[in-house]
Amino acid sequence: MTVHWTDLMIILTGLFYIKCVTFVLLRGISSLPFTRHTMFRLSTRVLAARGYHLSLRSSCIRSCIGTSYHHSSSSGHTTQEDVLRIGKFVLGSLLAMGTSYYIFQYREPRLIPARLETGATTTIHATSGELEELSPAHLQRRGSDELSSAGGAGDITDVFGSSSFSTPTYGSPEDVQKAIEELRDALPGKNRVQTSPDSLRVHGSSDHSYHPSCPHSVVVMAYSTDDVVKVVNISRKYKVPIIALGGATSIEGHFTGFPSGSICLDLSAMNSILEINETDGDLRCQPGAKWEDINNTLKDRGIPLFFPLDPGPGATIGGMIGTGCSGTNAVRYGTAKAEWFLNITVVLPSGKVIKTRRRARKSSAGFDTTKLFIGAEGTLGIVTEATLRLAPRVPTKVAMAQFPDVEKAVSAVQQILNTPHGPHIQCVELLDDHMMAAINTAGLVDAPYPVQDTLFFKIQGSPESIRDTSNVVQEIVQRHGSTRFEFAATEEEAGEMWENRKYALFSTLATQPGSKVWTTDVCVPVSRLPQLVYETKEDLAKAGLKSTIVGHVGDGNFHALILFKDEEELRSVGEAVHRLVHRAIQMDGTCTGEHGVGVGKTEYLVEELGEDTVELMKTIKNAIDPLNLFNPGKLYPENNKDKMT
Numbered sequence: 001m002t003v004h005w006t007d008l009m010i011i012l013t014g015l016f017y018i019k020c021v022t023f024v025l026l027r028g029i030s031s032l033p034f035t036r037h038t039m040f041r042l043s044t045r046v047l048a049a050r051g052y053h054l055s056l057r058s059s060c061i062r063s064c065i066g067t068s069y070h071h072s073s074s075s076g077h078t079t080q081e082d083v084l085r086i087g088k089f090v091l092g093s094l095l096a097m098g099t100s101y102y103i104f105q106y107r108e109p110r111l112i113p114a115r116l117e118t119g120a121t122t123t124i125h126a127t128s129g130e131l132e133e134l135s136p137a138h139l140q141r142r143g144s145d146e147l148s149s150a151g152g153a154g155d156i157t158d159v160f161g162s163s164s165f166s167t168p169t170y171g172s173p174e175d176v177q178k179a180i181e182e183l184r185d186a187l188p189g190k191n192r193v194q195t196s197p198d199s200l201r202v203h204g205s206s207d208h209s210y211h212p213s214c215p216h217s218v219v220v221m222a223y224s225t226d227d228v229v230k231v232v233n234i235s236r237k238y239k240v241p242i243i244a245l246g247g248a249t250s251i252e253g254h255f256t257g258f259p260s261g262s263i264c265l266d267l268s269a270m271n272s273i274l275e276i277n278e279t280d281g282d283l284r285c286q287p288g289a290k291w292e293d294i295n296n297t298l299k300d301r302g303i304p305l306f307f308p309l310d311p312g313p314g315a316t317i318g319g320m321i322g323t324g325c326s327g328t329n330a331v332r333y334g335t336a337k338a339e340w341f342l343n344i345t346v347v348l349p350s351g352k353v354i355k356t357r358r359r360a361r362k363s364s365a366g367f368d369t370t371k372l373f374i375g376a377e378g379t380l381g382i383v384t385e386a387t388l389r390l391a392p393r394v395p396t397k398v399a400m401a402q403f404p405d406v407e408k409a410v411s412a413v414q415q416i417l418n419t420p421h422g423p424h425i426q427c428v429e430l431l432d433d434h435m436m437a438a439i440n441t442a443g444l445v446d447a448p449y450p451v452q453d454t455l456f457f458k459i460q461g462s463p464e465s466i467r468d469t470s471n472v473v474q475e476i477v478q479r480h481g482s483t484r485f486e487f488a489a490t491e492e493e494a495g496e497m498w499e500n501r502k503y504a505l506f507s508t509l510a511t512q513p514g515s516k517v518w519t520t521d522v523c524v525p526v527s528r529l530p531q532l533v534y535e536t537k538e539d540l541a542k543a544g545l546k547s548t549i550v551g552h553v554g555d556g557n558f559h560a561l562i563l564f565k566d567e568e569e570l571r572s573v574g575e576a577v578h579r580l581v582h583r584a585i586q587m588d589g590t591c592t593g594e595h596g597v598g599v600g601k602t603e604y605l606v607e608e609l610g611e612d613t614v615e616l617m618k619t620i621k622n623a624i625d626p627l628n629l630f631n632p633g634k635l636y637p638e639n640n641k642d643k644m645t
């Protein structure tokens with residue numbers, strides 16, 4: 001059998017159709033991205049007009065291969081008539097593609113990809129990891145026609161007058177493809193630009209989040225501020241959203257991909273400590289540096305300082321700024337919104353690089369632009385460097401006290417914190433009876449803990465202050481019905497006790513092998529915490545859900561870790577979380593004490609903050625990122641209909 005060059009052309013054209021047909025068969029005609037959809041319809045029509053019936057029912061490849069096979073088998077070579085026929089076929093296809101390309105070029109700014117138009121977009125299923133359809137209420141598109149046409153670098157038009165989001169146009173699948181090609185050119189090197197399905201999925205979803213997720217189109221590894229600028233400029237040129245990623249420990253779907261295509265900017269390799277100024281008590285590092293590595297480095301170098309923000313194991317400075325994190329130390333040192341970040345270097349959506357401050361400990365030169373980026377979840381800028389304020393490392397002692405109930409435990413904490421010894425309390429953590437049982441089950445301790453509501457204390461200071469504070473703590477907890485109070489005997493035991501608290505999530509998972517756990521986080525004025533915990537436990541029990549509770553009780557912040565096995569239980573967990581958040585807001589609290597908003601908590605912002613405050617946030621976002629390219633679909637609620645009642 002001889003294969004003629006024209007056969008190859010038929011096959012190539014046929015492959016294009018096969019791609020379209022597969023798309024349609026898998027996801028329906030409306031799921032075809034706009035250009036391919038239009039090209040497919042147009043070229044089919046053009047071909048039909050020329051006497052070729054290459055529709056969905058008679059797949060092109062079959063007829064093409066059939067034709068070429070027929071000719072080669074019957075006569076051994078292609079006849080003149082065939083060449084003419086094939087020529088018409090190819091010409092027809094090229095004509096159709098050209099027409100649709102022309103239409104696409106000129107009409108694109110007012111069109112949206114068909115996938116978004118129909119509201120059906122592909123996502124990864126929470127429990128099974130399979131693909132599912134997702135409504136746009138979860139992953140929203142925003143901006144305005146005026147804003148989308150504003151386009152270029154720093155090109156901001158009338159944003160202060162129009163404070164709500166409308167609809168910008170994101171790049172088409174072809175634009176995404178062009179952006180990927182340009183990224184490859186701009187960042188040469190092995191694995192700098194990744195498009196393997198595994199990498200896209202892993203970077204776009206989290207084992208800690210059960211909100212709908214979506215893979216990215218491309219993952220890019222950044223090594224410098226310059227790299228980030230290049231990626232941001234390409235993202236803007238092709239209007240492809242860009243999502244920063246650090247340690248990937250955030251919980252509310254913060255770094256999931258965007259349905260029309262997105263660039264995941266992985267900053268985890270930018271993890272160097274650049275400078276330590278021991279005398280000034282500060283440190284300069286890249287955004288991918290992990291808080292634990294920073295503290296280990298300081299310890300290993302014999303520097304008696306540490307960085308007190310302690311969120312999840314593996315979290316990075318960039319992500320911690322992104323979520324406005326805190327952790328167990330917040331009761332003594334406050335949160336990321338205190339002044340632990342002295343200065344940050346940020347790449348803005350315009351591609352400009354700014355520093356928010358100098359290294360001085362304090363400054364009243366204008367308002368605090370550093371704060372603008374803390375808790376902004378990568379929606380306003382990408383942090384590429386940070387100067388951290390450090391605190392003196394102080395000797396600590398760890399103690400544990402058991403209580404008959406949460407109410408007694410919480411009132412003991414309030415009283416302790418209000419004594420003159422309060423500042424010596426570095427951490428107070430509440431673990432409910434279920435959590436204590438989970439730690440025992442996970443086999444993390446040699447001798448099982450009593451299964452009761454328990455407080456873990458870290459008391460800090462000189463040996464005398466620790467002794468005096470411990471006496472006061474012991475006296476107060478006993479007055480509040482504590483049945484048992486004990487110190488860790490050795491430093492090793494103290495370390496273990498604290499580790500157990502940090503690994504609450506993994507202990508909870510161990511109680512029910514094969515289950516998954518949804519972690520949620522709310523915060524209320526401390527005095528309201530017992531009521532909230534009590535009502536929540538009752539509610540979860542009524543819903544037949546198993547859970548553990550851990551709380552940074554000194555701040556009124558607590559996490560419910562709720563287990564589920566299947567879709568039905570997952571739905572029920574989602575409803576319970578909604579009731580819990582609602583309860584917290586009604587107690588003058590917040591939908592998130594430290595994990596941030598991401599995808600999961602956007603619907604509560606208006607209820608919590610009020611419409612005008614949310615409008616102000618949107619106005620700032622519009623001003624800085626008029627094309628809404630930085631982490632779209634996160635943090636900002638779309639409009640009032642998202643407000644839960």
Ligand SMILES: Cc1cc2nc3c(=O)[nH]c(=O)nc-3n(C[C@H](O)[C@H](O)[C@H](O)COP(=O)(O)OP(=O)(O)OC[C@H]3O[C@@H](n4cnc5c(N)ncnc54)[C@H](O)[C@@H]3O)c2cc1C
Nearest residue numbers: 246247248249250311312316318319322325326378383594
């Ligand atoms: C077991 C466990 C325990 C946890 N305990 C706590 C806790 O006690 N306290 C607490 O606050 N949180 C806790 N968390 C949540 C999590 O650790 C924090 O939210 C943390 O701050 C996220 O950091 P990350 O580097 O993993 O960020 P990522 O998950 O990578 O990103 C978080 C957000 O920041 C953005 N971002 C990342 N890098 C940058 C950058 N360079 N510039 C701009 N934006 C960026 C991302 O786009 C995303 O929106 C816990 C999580 C787990 C799994």
